[in-house]
Amino acid sequence: MGDLPIVRFEEKIVETVKENPVVVVIGETGSGKSTQLPRILYRRGYAKSGIIAVTQPRRVAAVSVSRRVAQEQNVRIGEEVGYAIRFEDRTSEKTRIKYLTDGVLLRESLFNPELNQYSVIILDEAHERSLNTDILLGLMKRLIKWRHSNLKVLITSATLDGGKVSRFFSDCPVLTVPGELFPVEIVHISEPPKSYVEASLKKAIDIHVREPEGDILIFMTGQDDIEKLVLKLEERVQSLEEGSCMDALILPLHGSLPPEMQVRVFSPPPPNCRRFIVSTNIAETSLTVDGVVYVIDSGYVKQRQYNPSTGMYSLEVVQISKVQAKQRAGRAGRTRPGKCYRLYPSTVYHDDFLDATVPEIQRSSLAGTVLYLKSLDLADMDILKFDFLDSPSVKSLEDALKQLYLVDALDENGSITSLGRKMAELPLEPSLSRTLLEANELDCLSQALTVVSMLSSETTLLPAPSKSSEKKRRHTPLNLPDGFGLGDHIQLLQIYEQWYQTDYNIDWCKENNLQVRGMLFVRDVRKQLSQIMQKITEGSLDVQTSNRRRGGQQEYKNLRKALCIGYANQLAERMIRHNGYRPLGFKSELVQVHPSSVLKSDEDGMLPNYVVYHELIVTSRPFMRNVCAVEMRWVAPILAKLEKLNVFKLSGGSSQPDNQIQEVALTVEKKEIAAVQPPEDRASMIQAARERFLARKGQK
Structure with a gap:
């Protein structure tokens, strides 16, 4: 520790922190800022009145740096030094230095907006400009006004524009700690x-x-x-x-x-x-x-x-x-x-x-961010005018408001609903949170918990396609279920249920080429989500039953309906034969079902009219990944909601929008709403698809 440059600046750092609520520390590579800055403040007594929190944009960094500091402090991880990442908390009542991801700190602020448990909050690696760190910068600006006398905030970075951050925090001081780099x-x-x-x-x-x-x-x-x-x-x-x-x-x-x-x-x-x-x-x-x-x-x-x-x-x-x-x-x-x-x-x-x-x-979906900000219940909160270090585009914020309205997290006036508050308590993206809450109403929560946990895995669970079949639709190995052709969500559910029947046998995962670590992670996540849902539903959920019930055809149908409600903003309308799709409102090139999908076509080569998907992503071309068939009658009420949508009202604005904030055209054309009505017969459905295909072909 004595060899690290930041230690030689200890007196200057402590003096500056004492005199200022916010300090920016630019520590060059090798200066020791991530490991030694919290230790300096710990030695100087800042942990006596609260915990010293150190945020990291990455899970790996939160874990590895905390272990390093615990080793230097000669304590066991989870005691005086610990870490908290999504779905894993290695802290205790003894913990005085806590490394945590920026997302975890955001979630903690939902339940304790003043973050009273912390005496110091260090936003580390701020130069990475992660989405959550940028939100925290805005929240820290507010929090300092509330807790000016008993909270210290340090923003640390290797390459951040210190002057820009200083101006954001009313010209707070900037300390620069040089690193000792060789040429x-x-x-x-x-x-x-x-x-x-x-x-x-x-x-x-x-x-x-x-x-x-x-x-x-x-x-x-x-x-x-x-x-x-x-x-x-x-x-x-x-x-x-x-x-x-x-x-x-x-x-x-x-x-x-x-x-x-x-x-x-x-x-x-x-x-x-x-x-x-x-x-x-x-x-x-x-x-x-x-x-x-x-x-x-x-x-x-x-x-x-x-x-x-x-x-x-x-x-x-x-x-x-x-x-x-x-x-x-x-x-x-x-x-x-x-x-x-x-x-x-x-x-x-x-x-x-x-x-x-x-x-x-400036390059992410902001639905989860906006739901978080709405759930804070700040009286002066206008989402479109929130104080960010670098503001996202108005269009991105409007898109987020629209998504949250469609999944019932916001009402027509932009107020957070009771459903929205429950969604905010779940450490999931809004679409998955909404799916769980709807599944609870439809009596298929057990199955939804499994699917959501599988989708939340940080690793690729299923076998990769072989080189020889990369250009063809990959079919699931014979010893793994195929989701009855209803889609990938049902397949994920069936795979987990089979594993459960083996009493979570690791060898079964290996035999089926499933990633063992990923599956074990899914099991742990599912257990935690079950506990959170039990809390949200005020104990009406039987966790043991929820963990053990297997799905049947009715549960599969209810699950797909819950997914339809959860993925309300991601419905896709079939435009051509086979696997060509265009999401509603998407006017350019066709989107396709990913080749790895187990979604089946019928004897005429037709895929279902409507699907929902977990992710729409562009690689070599636009693909929908993790796709599931849904029924037309589930879609119509969602599309009808778009006619009532006013983005400015959703944002929380109290007057008419100015010229810079224009409402986007979000009403659905009548022909798109009419498209959810089932054709009179099967022949007309096939003929309509062929006509669309030929019309598109003729335009080329």
Whole structure:
């Protein structure tokens, strides 16, 4: 600890915190801000009047950093030092330093708006500009006015624009703690590679063979790329002549890894062994891996972008920002002079890279955020005018208000409903919260709890499609259920119920190629959601019964109806034969059911007229994932609600909208409402689909 630069600034930090309610701390990479700042405040007595909270944008960071601090404090995790992440709480009455995700702190503020249990709140890694951190910045601004005398707020970051945050908090002081980085040589390539995975592989092996000892950190875009590169590296390393170079240890690092695999990157390698750490951008700032001397920067990151006009998420590989490039390079200079190999030309860096990453709040669906803000019951709250550090678009906020109105979380005047309050108590996105509440009314809560828990898993549960069938619709292996052709939600339910019948046998998961860790996570989540639902329904739910009842045809039908209500904003109307769909209001290219879906067509090759889906995402083309068939008569009342919708009233505005805030046209055309009426007979349904298909074909 004594070697970390922030410790030398202890007196200055303590003096500034004492005199100011809000302080911005810019701590460069390697300064020790995440681990030592709460320890400094703990030593200076700030934990006597409350807990010191440290938020992290990532679950992995909250867990790993808390474990590191517990080790330094020589205490067991969960005692004086603990952590809380969604569906896992490792704290106790003894806990004085608490690491938690920003989302968990937001949820705590629902039940205790003044957060009286905390004497200090540190918003760490604020430069990542996660959605929840940005909301917390706005809430801290309010909270400081309420608790000015007994709350300290610190916003810490490696690269944040300190001046901007200072102005947001009425010109609060900014402290800069330099890191002790060794010089890093930056090497750009002359031409962009055809494949950054192959280019990373070639450069990593070249370093391993030619360069002195030191670990190699390789930045990839996501789990798929990481697994692909790890496999290629293992093959290439094994093919090297024995004795020609040192041994190698190849380690992946991403958020879906089990904790025991994540912590391996913090252990030093064996003697005469080099580590290859293949990571997502989690290793840019959230986690510090000692021993890295060489960095390979692919120049890309996988990013989710939400389009409120279409209700679609696109999962795209995009260029990183200059700030991210700087952070990646800095990882090579932690322990001695290092090298950063950038797999892009310097002209691309200077001309094409954005200066900073686009904040998540400007590229995400805000339905959960708006529900949270509405549930705070602040008298002066106008959602469209909430004080954000960087405001999202009006269209994104309007889209969120519309979603919440359609799932009955808001009434026509924008007031939160009793259903909305219950939804806010569940640690789920609004569509899944609404599904559970409707399922409780329809007597299929047991089944809905299972499906929602399966959808909440952080990992891919089901077997991946084989290479040979990627271009075809994948069918479920014979030993797994197929959802009776009704859709993927029913299949997820049946899979879990089969596992339950084996008494949660891990070997059964392995035999069926299901991810063991993911399934165990689902079981734990389901138990917690059952307990929360019991509380919400005031004890009317029998948790034991809820955990054990199996689904039949009636339960499956009721479950699909509950899903229809929960996914009210995501109904899709069939436009052509087979698997071409267009979501309501979506006017451009056709959306398709994902090839992995078990949704079945009939003997004429027709998929159901209406489906709901858990996720609409663009990869090679727009796809609906986790799709379930619903009936037309369930759809009509939802569409009819759109005619009464007024976004300005929903926002909480008390006067007519100004010129900058215009109402969006959200009424559904009569022909779209009429489309939910069943055709007179089957032949007319087929003929109508063919005519639409031929009409579209003729326009090309």
